[in-house]
Amino acid sequence: MPSPPQSEPRTINVDYLARVEGEGSMKVVVRDGTIEEVEFGIFEPPRYFEAFLRGRRFFEAPDITARICGICPVAYQMSSAHAMEMAAGVTVDGMLRELRRLLYCGEWIESHVLHVFMLHAPDFLGYESAIHMAADHRELVEMALRMKKAGNRLVQVLGGREIHPINVKLGGFYSVPSRADLQSLVEELEWCRDAAIKSVGVVAGLPTPQIEMDFEFVSLRHPSEYPFNEGRIVSSKGLDIDISEWNDYFREEHVERSNALQGWLKSGGAYHVGPLARYANNYELLSPLARKAAEDAGIGPVVNNPFQSIVVRAVETVFAIEEALRIIDAYEAPKVASVPVIPKAGIGHGATEAPRGLLYHRYEIDSEGLIVEAQIVPPTAQNQPTIESDLRAVLEANLELSDDDLQWRLEQSIRNYDPCISCATHFLRLDIDRG
Amino acid sequence: MSDKPRLAVFKFASCDGCQLSLLDAEDHLLAVAEAVEIANFAEASRDITPGPYDVSLVEGSITTPHDAERIREVRRDSKFLVTIGACATAGGIQALRNWKDVRDFTSYVYANPQYIETLSTSTPVKNHVEVDFELRGCPISKEQLIEVVSALLHGRRPNIPSFSVCVECKRRGTPCVMVAQGIPCLGPITQAGCNGLCPAYERGCFGCFGPMESVNAASLTGKWMEMGVKSSDVVRALRTYNAYAEPFREASDAIAATE
Ligand code: SF4
Numbered sequence: 001m002p003s004p005p006q007s008e009p010r011t012i013n014v015d016y017l018a019r020v021e022g023e024g025s026m027k028v029v030v031r032d033g034t035i036e037e038v039e040f041g042i043f044e045p046p047r048y049f050e051a052f053l054r055g056r057r058f059f060e061a062p063d064i065t066a067r068i069c070g071i072c073p074v075a076y077q078m079s080s081a082h083a084m085e086m087a088a089g090v091t092v093d094g095m096l097r098e099l100r101r102l103l104y105c106g107e108w109i110e111s112h113v114l115h116v117f118m119l120h121a122p123d124f125l126g127y128e129s130a131i132h133m134a135a136d137h138r139e140l141v142e143m144a145l146r147m148k149k150a151g152n153r154l155v156q157v158l159g160g161r162e163i164h165p166i167n168v169k170l171g172g173f174y175s176v177p178s179r180a181d182l183q184s185l186v187e188e189l190e191w192c193r194d195a196a197i198k199s200v201g202v203v204a205g206l207p208t209p210q211i212e213m214d215f216e217f218v219s220l221r222h223p224s225e226y227p228f229n230e231g232r233i234v235s236s237k238g239l240d241i242d243i244s245e246w247n248d249y250f251r252e253e254h255v256e257r258s259n260a261l262q263g264w265l266k267s268g269g270a271y272h273v274g275p276l277a278r279y280a281n282n283y284e285l286l287s288p289l290a291r292k293a294a295e296d297a298g299i300g301p302v303v304n305n306p307f308q309s310i311v312v313r314a315v316e317t318v319f320a321i322e323e324a325l326r327i328i329d330a331y332e333a334p335k336v337a338s339v340p341v342i343p344k345a346g347i348g349h350g351a352t353e354a355p356r357g358l359l360y361h362r363y364e365i366d367s368e369g370l371i372v373e374a375q376i377v378p379p380t381a382q383n384q385p386t387i388e389s390d391l392r393a394v395l396e397a398n399l400e401l402s403d404d405d406l407q408w409r410l411e412q413s414i415r416n417y418d419p420c421i422s423c424a425t426h427f428l429r430l431d432i433d434r435g
Numbered sequence: 436m437s438d439k440p441r442l443a444v445f446k447f448a449s450c451d452g453c454q455l456s457l458l459d460a461e462d463h464l465l466a467v468a469e470a471v472e473i474a475n476f477a478e479a480s481r482d483i484t485p486g487p488y489d490v491s492l493v494e495g496s497i498t499t500p501h502d503a504e505r506i507r508e509v510r511r512d513s514k515f516l517v518t519i520g521a522c523a524t525a526g527g528i529q530a531l532r533n534w535k536d537v538r539d540f541t542s543y544v545y546a547n548p549q550y551i552e553t554l555s556t557s558t559p560v561k562n563h564v565e566v567d568f569e570l571r572g573c574p575i576s577k578e579q580l581i582e583v584v585s586a587l588l589h590g591r592r593p594n595i596p597s598f599s600v601c602v603e604c605k606r607r608g609t610p611c612v613m614v615a616q617g618i619p620c621l622g623p624i625t626q627a628g629c630n631g632l633c634p635a636y637e638r639g640c641f642g643c644f645g646p647m648e649s650v651n652a653a654s655l656t657g658k659w660m661e662m663g664v665k666s667s668d669v670v671r672a673l674r675t676y677n678a679y680a681e682p683f684r685e686a687s688d689a690i691a692a693t694e
Contacts, residue, residue: 016477016483017477018477018478018479018480018481018483019477019478019479019480019481020478021451021455021478022446022451023446044448045447045448045498045499045502045553046498046553047448047498047527047528047529047557048529048531048532049528051532051535052528052529052531052532052535056671057668057671060671060675063641063675064528064675067450067452067527067528067573067676068450069450069451069452070449070450070451070452070453070454070455070574071451071452071455073452110459114458118458118479119479122481128480128481128482129473129479129480129481129482130479131464131465131468131473131479131480132480132482134465134468138465141465142465145461145462145464145465146461148459148461149461149462152459152461160632160633160635160636161574161629161632162459163452163455163456163459163574164452164573164574164643166632166633166636166638166641167636167638169638174633174636174637174638175636175637175638337637411481420451422449422450422451
């Protein structure tokens with residue numbers, strides 16, 4: 001039978017996605033109302049971190065891996081430090097552990113505020129950028145900049161500088177702040193806490209596209225804390241594993257359209273990491289004000305609409321500020337800035353919650369402390385398949401939109417994930433299936 | 436189109452940290468946006484307009500055939516081209532591939548190396564096109580960034596110091612970590628710009644701002660070895676974010692050759 005004549009396909013092509021970190025593209029093709037192609041492409045050139053980490057000293061990993069991402073360097077420093085400490089059989093606890101949480105609070109605040117207001121909110125309000133948005137909403141943008149600055153200031157005081165902090169060391173820090181150093185941050189953080197609560201209301205009130213997805217949420221879970229540095233890896237569909245079991249349950253796949261390996265559960269499906277996942281898996285561990293802000297904003301304990309990730313990011317910002325204030329309030333400078341970490345041959349795993357989601361590192365080191373193998377799995381690489389399935393669903397639900405509006409909606413949908421493409425590309429490896 | 440000077444920001448192989456410095460200049464951002472037209476800054480805005488640009492800030496090193504082409508276009512479109520950071524100015528940490536066989540790197544990292552298009556080296560922008568000003572640092576200093584942009588817009592020479600990190604320690608009143616605590620430090624051969632950051636945190640400088648112009652690294656590395664640092668560790672210390680910058684490269688190659 002001759003096939004019916006095909007009509008011209010409708011193609012939406014974005015060669016260079018804006019308001020994301022790094023170089024990505026998007027392409028969708030629809031023919032006669034049927035979706036033929038959905039692609040979230042990553043063309044950021046690879047930088048081969050895992051390859052050149054081999055032969056480096058184990059204590060160099062926090063500074064070197066920080067250079068994978070200028071937006072979430074603390075996450076790389078934390079995952080690598082924990083992995084190396086595990087390999088060496090060392091645990092960092094007490095005030096040093098609290099200081100690491102505090103540093104992470106600073107990164108969450110600056111990164112979340114950057115994304116919520118500078119990169120994502122303009123999508124909801126129809127502006128090309130936060131700078132365009134500032135023409136009509138100057139106060140809001142100024143409030144966001146002030147909050148972002150406070151998060152950066154926290155990272156700066158504790159880490160030395162906001163981008164690629166210099167103070168993180170295996171076993172703790174090079175030097176620790178005095179109580180007075182941290183107290184000097186309190187007043188501004190208290191202002192920020194109120195501003196953050198207000199911003200939850202603001203973003204919850206934005207015109208939000210409606211869509212419900214059936215996500216498998218993967219994040220850390222800790223018995224008593226909303227997770228930063230520690231916990232088991234759990235999913236909303238029943239996964240519950242030690243971080244050292246990562247390669248038994250997850251796999252990475254290399255496809256042509258992407259210089260970043262895609263993450264899959266070995267049991268089959270795509271999964272979702274990031275604020276929505278942490279929130280769903282740890283809702284009851286949020287601080288009281290953060291939970292109240294979520295309740296007031298009318299979002300339940302599980303959010304399945306990816307366009308509401310902006311609200312959850314704002315809720316997590318409230319949490320990070322409250323947590324920072326709690327840690328500062330109880331802080332007494334520890335007697336030593338770090339505990340000794342002596343290398344021994346072995347394997348270490350580190351899994352921590354970067355602002356964009358679970359960041360897994362695995363290293364093998366030899367008895368001299370030289371790195372033999374390195375594996376780094378960043379959140380955006382893991383989210384790639386989910387980003388594509390969201391694109392498909394959003395496309396299906398919005399085919400009636402004009403090309404311009406549809407493109408806008410699809411870009412917004414990618415930005416729901418705050419993708420960090422610089423991260424995603426720099427960490428890939430050959431041994432996809434270590435099974 | 437307004438008659439304000441047009442600013443563009445371009446990314447090559449990098450971590451985005453240097454361009455983020457612009458968004459991290461919270462106190463200046465809105466003022467900058469009023470003084471210039473942000474004509475092309477994909478990380479911040481969808482509103483991307485074609486050149487020519489008055490000032491282009493270029494982050495990242497050149498690692499692919501496509502990027503080697505693209506940097507020429509950027510040059511053609513730009514009145515002033517400023518490289519921002521160690522990647523663009525010296526090749527960045529990814530220049531460690533320059534000492535290795537990149538095919539091994541690709542197949543270590545990727546299952547299907549044939550999908551990856553890459554050059555065998557990571558090189559600074561100046562190896563490809565003429566550069567009007569270079570900002571050092573991994574990451575750059577945002578104060579220096581604001582200084583360079585405003586100097587260029589006002590037609591004056593940017594005021595960026597070229598002395599060593601040691602001078603910053605003295606100004607800051609930090610006791611020398613090498614003398615006082617025996618901590619190996621790259622400060623004597625590293626260009627200022629961080630305000631003597633690491634020594635103030637009781638750690639040796641690790642060279643984020645790269646080598647000072649025409650510095651003799653050998654006397655410092657000799658001192659390190661007298662302090663008991665293994666030669667392989669001296670090589671590692673010189674081969675980080677500015678590994679491929681001339682004085683660091685020569686010094687590390689010279690030591691590696693004796694190993
Ligand atoms: S120089 Fe350093 S901070 Fe700047 S882009 Fe390169 S890796 Fe990032």
